[in-house]
Amino acid sequence: MNFSERTKYTLANSIKELMENVPLDKITVREIVENCGTTRQTFYRNFKDKYDLVNWYFDKIIQKTIKQMGLSLSLEEGLIKKFEFMQEDKYFFMSAFTSSDLNNLFHYDYCCIYEFYKEVAMSKRPLTEEIGLLLEFYCRSSMDMTADWVRKGMRISPATMARILVDAMPLRLHEYLSDLSRYRHTT
Structure with missing residues (x-):
């Protein structure tokens, strides 16, 4: 280092x-x-500010899990790993997810997830406007549920939380996101 x-x-x-x-x-x-x-x-x-620092740290501990989805982890396995990392740094995430700043971790995580899922989906075929809106809806609701889970003390297990988020995926998105085995990161 x-x-x-x-x-x-x-x-x-x-x-x-x-x-x-x-x-x-x-x-x-x-x-x-x-x-x-x-x-x-x-x-x-x-760093530009303390939120830039928080987002950098988030990238270091969480994004390596996201990058493994499709290579060695399924979507659910990747989410489990992410939630386990979040539990390990519980106070960090509880504080970060209660921030009301425009550059907060909640917004940053949403952008990361949305861009990742969009890239995965587009690797299979172009997105229609309707599928794009459905993807945005799913990412927003997933982030809201994740933030609630964090703020309430992460009482349910990472595996249960991941299963709920995968089960909540709209059926029309499954064909784009459920099988990540054919997706490979370009970066």
């Missing part, structure tokens, strides 16, 4: 510590850098 990557993880660990006791929206960059013994200049060399 290079110096820049170590610095980013140091800042991520700092904000995670703070998020155990303080809502994300109330944490300042000053508190983040003081907590880990670095400077504001270092912070801003690496």
Whole structure:
């Protein structure tokens, strides 16, 4: 791991510590850098703001699971892994998903999921406008349910949560998303 990557993880660990006791929206960059013994200049060399830091950390721990869907994980298995990671960093996600900022993790995760599912679906055939709207509806409702699960303390198991989200998929999307075995990431 290079110096820049170590610095980013140091800042991520700092904000995670703070998020155990303080809502994300109330944490300042000053508190983040003081907590880990670095400077504001270092912070801003690496991130635009604290939400950019949270989204970067999310990418590091969650997106590697998403990238495995279709390679070695089914959609349900990928969601289980994602929810397990979320449980491991419970306080981080509980704080991040209660943020009301426009750049919050909820919005970022929605965009990631929507783009991933859209890419998968379009790898099979072009999307009609109706299927595109159905996909958007499914992603929004999936994110709402995920956020509720997080905010309520993640009381049901990751496997149950993943099964519910897969079972809730509209039938017309199944032909696009249920079999990821033919999909391969281009990046």
